[in-house]
Amino acid sequence: MVRHWPVHVEGELRMDLGINGKRALVCASSKGLGLGCAEALAEAGVSLVMNARGSDALEASAEAIRARYSVDVTIVATDVTTEAGQAELLEAAGDLDILVNNAGGPPPGMWHDWDRNDFIKALDANMLTPIALMKATLPGMMDRGWGRVVNITSVSVKSPVPVLGLSNSARAGLTGYVAGTSRQVAGKGVIINNLQPGIHATDRAEALDQGAANAQGITPEQAKIDRCTTIPAGRYGTPQEFGAACAFLCSQHAGFIVGQNILLDGGATNTTM
DSSP states (O other): OOOOOEEEEEEEEOOOSOOOTOOEEEEEEEEEHHHHHHHHHHTTTOEEEESSSSSHHHHHHHEEEEHOOOOOEEESOOOSSSSSHHHHHHHHSSSSSSEEOOOOOOOOOOOGGOOHHHHHHHHHIIHHHHHHHHHHHHHHHHHTEEEEEEEEEOGGGGGGOOOGHHHHHHHHHHHHHHHHHHHHHHEEEEEEEEEEEEEEESSHHHHHHHHHHHHHHHHHHHHHHHHHHSSSSSSSSSHHHHHHHHHTTTTTTGGTSSOOEEEESHHHHSOOO
């Protein structure tokens, strides 16, 4: 029996996730929730392949992680929603133990604002790209008898957000794909789950607050205060606590959690299931 004892990190007692030395690809990880996941995995001793479209922010985030956690970090600045970008990223990543799928959400709007091309873009970014990366990496994980995949979706899968119809649609499609796929590969030691973030303190939250402020004729600060009143926790989540949840799902301890959709929304979604 392998036991994973608690370890001390910077004066704190932390659970040993049992993934030291594993290799992870974290998409859209130059900032926001993706960066939170990359940092948490690096803290657990995982080497990283980090991806984003812009190279400057990506390199800065990677260098900060290298300096703090002394893990190997490879960066690939490319648009992973394209076939060429996926090929470039997968070639650089090599054999992976962990895949964290993440992409920025489509723009908000109303049902009459979107045409077919808008939906295709949303599907490419938030459904078809994660599926393509899973199809490319799952066989190797299955051959090696161990793997973890975490897809960052959205609370809108559980409780649709009216102004996020593009996101509602694309991420719900990915959720359906994962529901079936996760149960086909779990017997090979490959575990797939989804994390459903509510509002977190990221650039996306700032954009939504600005949009609400513009629509209501208030300041973004007031829009944030108003939104916080709808969250039982009374605040926005942080990328760090989101990353910690992601790292746990990637750990040795999560092998019996299969095909689940886990809300991280401060209690904002009022549901019993």
